[in-house]
Amino acid sequence: MKLLRELFFPLVAVLAAFVLGGIFVWLIGDNPFETYRLLIGSAFSWPDGIGYTLFYATPLIFTGLAVAVAFRCGLLNIGAEGQLYVAAFATAWVGIKFGGTVVDVFGTPVNYSWMTLPGVVLVPLAILTAIFVGAAWGAIPGILKARFGSHEVINTIMLNFIAIALVSYFTQYHFKQAGDPILQTVPIGAGVHLPRLGSFVPGLPTRIPLNLAFLFALLACVLVYIFLWRTKWGYAIRATGANPTAAEYGGISTGKQIVLAMAVSGGLAGMVGINEVLGYRYRYYDGFSAGYGFTGIAVALLGRNHPLGVLLSALLFGMLIRGGIFVDAFSGKVSKDLVEVLQAIVILFVACEALFRGSFGKFGLLKRSKV
Amino acid sequence: MIELRNITKRFANVLANDGVSIKVEPGTIHAIVGENGAGKSTAMRIAYGFYTADGGDILVDGEVRRITTPHDAIALGVGMVHQHFMLVEPMTVAENIVLGAETGGVASLDLGKAAEEIRALSDEFKLAVDPRATVESLSVGQQQRVELLKALYRRARLLILDEPTAVLTPQEVEEFFAILRRMREQGKTVVIITHKLSEVLAISDDVTVMRDGRVVGRVKTRETDAAELARLMVGRDVLLRVEKEDAQEGGAVVLGVRDLSVTGRDGKRRLDGVSFEVRAGEIVGIAGVEGNGQTELIETLAGLGATGHTAAGEIKFDGHDITRLDARARRKRGIAHIPEDRHRRGLLLDFDLAENSILGDHYRRPAVTGPGNVFLDDRGIRKRAVQIINDFDVRPADPDLPARALSGGNQQKLIIGREFKLEPKLLLVSQPTRGVDIGAIEFIHRKLVDLRDAGCAVLLVSAELEEVTALADRLLIMRGGRVVGEVDPKVATTEEIGLLMTGGEH
Numbered sequence: 001m002k003l004l005r006e007l008f009f010p011l012v013a014v015l016a017a018f019v020l021g022g023i024f025v026w027l028i029g030d031n032p033f034e035t036y037r038l039l040i041g042s043a044f045s046w047p048d049g050i051g052y053t054l055f056y057a058t059p060l061i062f063t064g065l066a067v068a069v070a071f072r073c074g075l076l077n078i079g080a081e082g083q084l085y086v087a088a089f090a091t092a093w094v095g096i097k098f099g100g101t102v103v104d105v106f107g108t109p110v111n112y113s114w115m116t117l118p119g120v121v122l123v124p125l126a127i128l129t130a131i132f133v134g135a136a137w138g139a140i141p142g143i144l145k146a147r148f149g150s151h152e153v154i155n156t157i158m159l160n161f162i163a164i165a166l167v168s169y170f171t172q173y174h175f176k177q178a179g180d181p182i183l184q185t186v187p188i189g190a191g192v193h194l195p196r197l198g199s200f201v202p203g204l205p206t207r208i209p210l211n212l213a214f215l216f217a218l219l220a221c222v223l224v225y226i227f228l229w230r231t232k233w234g235y236a237i238r239a240t241g242a243n244p245t246a247a248e249y250g251g252i253s254t255g256k257q258i259v260l261a262m263a264v265s266g267g268l269a270g271m272v273g274i275n276e277v278l279g280y281r282y283r284y285y286d287g288f289s290a291g292y293g294f295t296g297i298a299v300a301l302l303g304r305n306h307p308l309g310v311l312l313s314a315l316l317f318g319m320l321i322r323g324g325i326f327v328d329a330f331s332g333k334v335s336k337d338l339v340e341v342l343q344a345i346v347i348l349f350v351a352c353e354a355l356f357r358g359s360f361g362k363f364g365l366l367k368r369s370k371v
Numbered sequence: 372m373i374e375l376r377n378i379t380k381r382f383a384n385v386l387a388n389d390g391v392s393i394k395v396e397p398g399t400i401h402a403i404v405g406e407n408g409a410g411k412s413t414a415m416r417i418a419y420g421f422y423t424a425d426g427g428d429i430l431v432d433g434e435v436r437r438i439t440t441p442h443d444a445i446a447l448g449v450g451m452v453h454q455h456f457m458l459v460e461p462m463t464v465a466e467n468i469v470l471g472a473e474t475g476g477v478a479s480l481d482l483g484k485a486a487e488e489i490r491a492l493s494d495e496f497k498l499a500v501d502p503r504a505t506v507e508s509l510s511v512g513q514q515q516r517v518e519l520l521k522a523l524y525r526r527a528r529l530l531i532l533d534e535p536t537a538v539l540t541p542q543e544v545e546e547f548f549a550i551l552r553r554m555r556e557q558g559k560t561v562v563i564i565t566h567k568l569s570e571v572l573a574i575s576d577d578v579t580v581m582r583d584g585r586v587v588g589r590v591k592t593r594e595t596d597a598a599e600l601a602r603l604m605v606g607r608d609v610l611l612r613v614e615k616e617d618a619q620e621g622g623a624v625v626l627g628v629r630d631l632s633v634t635g636r637d638g639k640r641r642l643d644g645v646s647f648e649v650r651a652g653e654i655v656g657i658a659g660v661e662g663n664g665q666t667e668l669i670e671t672l673a674g675l676g677a678t679g680h681t682a683a684g685e686i687k688f689d690g691h692d693i694t695r696l697d698a699r700a701r702r703k704r705g706i707a708h709i710p711e712d713r714h715r716r717g718l719l720l721d722f723d724l725a726e727n728s729i730l731g732d733h734y735r736r737p738a739v740t741g742p743g744n745v746f747l748d749d750r751g752i753r754k755r756a757v758q759i760i761n762d763f764d765v766r767p768a769d770p771d772l773p774a775r776a777l778s779g780g781n782q783q784k785l786i787i788g789r790e791f792k793l794e795p796k797l798l799l800v801s802q803p804t805r806g807v808d809i810g811a812i813e814f815i816h817r818k819l820v821d822l823r824d825a826g827c828a829v830l831l832v833s834a835e836l837e838e839v840t841a842l843a844d845r846l847l848i849m850r851g852g853r854v855v856g857e858v859d860p861k862v863a864t865t866e867e868i869g870l871l872m873t874g875g876e877h
Contacts (some may be wrong), residue, residue: 154840231745235726242719248675249708249716249732252701 008307010302013349014316021342030333033304039323039338049322051198051208056102057318059084059272059289061217063296065224065244066138066268066311070152071305072228073161073261079141079156081161081293084329087134087270088168092185092277092284094126096175099189105180112186116191119191126192127216131219137163138266139259145254153264160293171286172324185254196278211279215273221266227264228307237261269293280311290321298347317343372397372529372558373418373449378427380413387413389584395529395577400551400561402571402592406583406604406808408778411564413532415583418562419451420444432502437838443478443674446872450522453532456514457508465489469523485524491521498551503746514541516550529560536570540660541836541869546573565830566604566688566809568597569837575827580604603808615820618844622651624687625828631684633667633852644684649797654829656843656860658836660872666711669801672830673708674698675716689711689798700729707790709783709802711832717786718774725749725770728756728789759788763816780811787815791822801832816842836865849876 018205022032032278063080100116101109117125141155168183194213198206212291229233234327239247240257276288299317303309324339373395380388388410394402403411405874417424431447436809438444441451460465465486486502493500498516506514515535522530533566536544551561551574565571571578572592580588580603580783588603601609628648632644642664651653657665671682674697684695693701702708710716718727729738729752737755740748755769763784765777783803790798803819804812819842823829837847840860847869850858856871 096407211392221697230747230749232734232739235729235746235747239719239722239733242721244717246717246719246730249673249698249710249734251697251702252733253697 002081006304006306006309008302010313010350011088013302016349017342020025020054020345021074021338023340024341025334028333030331035327035331035334035338036309039322039327040319041323041324042326043319046202047208047228051204053315053318053322054214055208055210055230055318056321057279057314058214058217058275059292060295060299060314060317061311062220062268062271062275063292064299064314065220065307066265066293067296067300068303068305068307068310069228069237069268070261070265071300072241073237073257074244075142075145075258075261075265076267077138077141077262077265078153078154078297079138079163079348080161080265081289081291082156082160083137083266084272084289084293085161085167086137087130087266088273088277088288089185090133090169090270091130091273092188094120094122094129095184095192095277095282098122098125099192102187102189104177104186106161110186113189117188117191120193122189123194124317126188126278127271127274130277131267131269133271134273135263135267138269141265142259142262145262146258149312152258157173158254159203164287166284171284172299175284177183184281185284187283188277190282192278193282194274196279209280211275212277216271216274220271221311222269271294295343298343302346305340372432373562374430374433375414376428376430378414378417378424380410380417380422380424381649385862386584388417391581391584391586393579393586395560397528397560397563398555399576400555400563400574401576402578402609402797403562403564404566404568404571404578404600404604406566406810407806408808409581409604409781410584410591411581412533413584415451415533415562415564418444419449419531441705444804445525445527446820448526448528449531450525450527450529452515452518452522452533452535454534454537458514458517461505462508463503464500464503464509464517464520467506468502469522472525478568481633482526489520489524492520496550496557497522498550511538512540512547514651515539515547527833528558530554530560531562531564533564534566535563536565536567538661540873541865544570556630568600571600572597582606594617596630601809605808607810609809609813611818613816613841616824616840618653618823622826622828624648625651625689627687628672629687630683631671631682631686633671633682635667641852642671645849645852645854646849647832647847647854648784649828651828652823652826653844654823654831654840654842655838656846656848657832658846658868658872659831659849660837661834663795663849663872664799664851667852669708669711669799669830669832672799673706673710674701679848687742699734705793705796707793707795708796709786709790709798709800709803711781711805713786718782720775721773723766723771723773724760724777724785725753725756725786726775728752728770728792730757730789732793755792759785759792763791763818763859776810779806782813783807784811787818791818793825795822795831797828801828802834803831804833804835804838837866840865840868849874 025032025035043049043357066080066258068076096112097114097367099119099122100113101111102164104110138158141152141159144150145152146156170241171183171185176183176184194211196209196211197214198204198208230237236252237257237260239250239252240254244254272292277284299310299313301314320339324336327338328336375391375393378388378391390408391414393414405411413422416422418429420440420443423439429438437495438446442558465482468489469485498518498520506517536547538803539547554561563575575592577601578590578592578595579586580600582604593811629646631642631645631800632640637642645668659665672686685692688704688706714720719730732738736744737751738748740746740751753770760768760770765781765784803815807815819829829838831842846858846860847854848868850872856867
């Protein structure tokens with residue numbers, strides 16, 4: 001019952017977005033039903049549709065969880081974008097320095113490594129590097145807020161610029177292969193590649209980049225839930241977010257919770273690097289993130305900052321991204337920008353939830369105690 | 372003057388007013404009493420157009436009128452003064468009063484003329500308010516008179532006052548009542564919403580008693596007494612006096628405060644060389660006008676420093692210096708704290724009762740379990756919450772409800788239950804019955820006395836003079852961040868205490 005009530009408004013928002021988006025399609029001069037058939041059909045076809053939908057959803061699950069954890073502590077982490085970039089670069093660095101011999105863009109074997117570690121050591125090391133570097137980058141605005149009271153929104157935005165410029169610089173001047181026309185690092189060793197799910201799932205070809213990171217994302221949802229609602233640390237974080245003065249009264253050091261929440265948030269954002277570098281491109285590719293950190297805010301908002309909601313809304317957004325590509329290619333007049341319009345309308349409706357509550361309350365459709 | 376007939380108002384699933392009929396005769400002072408949530412403020416807000424009733428009529432001077440906005444009410448001569456003042460502090464009295472009722476042309480504002488009118492009104496009712504003073508320079512009592520002027524300036528013939536005395540000192544209450552009587556003499560009608568029975572008896576002509584959204588009694592003030600009113604309000608006989616034995620003499624000193632000074636972030640002294648002791652088995656009360664250092668004293672003793680205070684001096688608990696310990700460490704030693712503002716400090720309103728019942732102890736057993744005491748023990752937490760709910764009669768008795776869903780009295784009982792569960796050696800308690808209904812007040816007072824009798828040291832701060840004098844075994848009076856006197860609450864008179872509170876400035 002409680003779950004139903006929580007799901008009600010996000011569902012209404014999504015439905016309303018589709019209706020309104022349909023009107024836009026119709027105004028443009030295309031058939032909304034045909035467009036949606038294309039959008040949804042292409043996102044749920046087996047194996048490509050589902051495989052890619054889940055693949056696109058993976059980074060959004062991580063960033064959505066990242067934003068949700070910070071939000072539960074009363075913080076708005078706009079910096080997931082920067083956190084995932086530094087983390088992705090760091091995990092690539094581990095793969096380059098400890099991954100052994102690789103084949104470069106010209107087809108010749110090269111060894112950039114200091115030493116070659118076996119996969120059983122290297123994979124966990126690369127994963128933990130992504131998490132810890134993301135956490136460290138996320139902790140910076142947390143410390144600034146706890147120590148000096150400077151606002152995390154400003155600081156996370158600024159750190160995004162620094163992060164993006166920094167990794168771009170390292171890629172360009174220190175880790176790019178001379179003569180490579182693309183701004184990317186040299187490849188990581190094969191020992192650190194995460195297996196694609198196609199290797200285990202019958203019928204799913206390995207060319208689809210859906211990889212082990214997706215399972216990590218599901219695991220992260222469960223762990224975040226346990227962390228926030230089943231541990232004393234989560235209690236302290238949520239208490240700080242719900243009412244910092246009461247938390248202080250309860251002997252909780254709110255400054256510590258802010259730093260912890262931002263570090264956990266950054267670590268989750270950093271896990272995007274696992275999917276991207278270890279599971280998909282096998283190198284750091286500059287500017288790879290299609291705004292995952294920012295879309296994560298929308299994902300968390302739609303998912304009501306709850307891991308289950310984040311999972312569902314990330315899947316929705318993944319579906320939209322996948323379907324949008326097909327709409328772009330196969331419909332007459334509608335471009336893939338429709339997807340962004342749909343996303344924007346969903347966000348607007350979710351943000352207008354208060355308005356919905358008001359009008360539904362008036363008609364007695366929603367009984368919610370005010371007292 | 373004004374009559375509500377069969378007014379019904381529903382908020383979501385709560386029937387706030389159920390067929391309420393109130394008739395206010397012109398030229399009288401009419402008191403509306405009832406516990407929190409009885410619907411008295413709702414009824415009056417409907418009369419003032421803040422809310423629109425779902426059913427029923429409002430009659431002004433015998434005619435049915437539509438009042439759907441405060442604007443309609445003002446046009447009909449109905450004014451309202453809210454419990455929390457609605458004044459712009461840096462602006463002058465005149466500017467505040469004309470705000471929303473500006474005279475003059477489109478672009479020009481004739482403040483001079485307005486100021487004259489205000490002065491005339493002020494003189495007529497002997498309010499002694501200077502229209503050119505800024506509001507922030509005025510005392511609380513004066514600010515309230517500005518609110519009165521605001522209504523009078525808008526030609527109000529009927530003034531609705533919501534809990535007007537809550538913020539006043541005993542002397543100010545007397546002056547305020549004198550003003551109300553003058554208004555009545557000049558032909559104004561006054562409706563006063565309150566839950567203080569002594570004030571109802573002192574000032575009103577008629578009383579309407581409300582309970583659970585309904586009118587349960589209409590009486591002439593001179594034909595009733597406090598016991599009858601309380602019985603009507605609560606629906607049963609209520610013990611209005613606190614019954615307690617004298618405190619045991621010679622308990623060990625539990626709390627020793629020496630030369631405690633606190634300076635705010637703005638550099639102002641909040642506490643200035645405060646020294647006192649609290650012994651096991653006694654209740655030490657602190658009386659004083661609010662804002663004279665009581666809040667800072669309690670918060671400093673509880674180890675809450677986030678308000679930017681720096682403290683000097685020494686706090687000894689059980690013989691140990693605890694001046695440098697943080698809130699958690701102090702709590703661990705057995706200092707419980709019932710904070711003055713339960714919404715800001717005492718509760719996580721969006722958390723359920725079970726989660727609220729472990730605030731302060733969430734990090735240690737029995738709230739946590741498993742290796743390293745990391746995981747919350749849900750079943751244990753709920754069991755404890757249910758115990759608190761039962762022992763302290765928290766209603767509704769559902770540990771899964773958010774704290775927000777409870778009435779003020781029940782929220783307070785939950786906090787008190789949680790703090791008592793600590794089995795404290797020292798209890799710091801501030802405004803224990805603020806916004807709490809009479810039935811719960813009786814219960815809370817009983818519990819505090821029981822805790823004292825069990826040997827706990829209690830330091831009690833309350834703005835209700837009646838409350839501190841009734842509960843305390845010794846009474847300290849604070850003014851300007853200092854302890855300016857100690858009296859025996861059994862023999863001291865209200866006048867005597869009031870004089871110490873204000874420094875004889877009245």
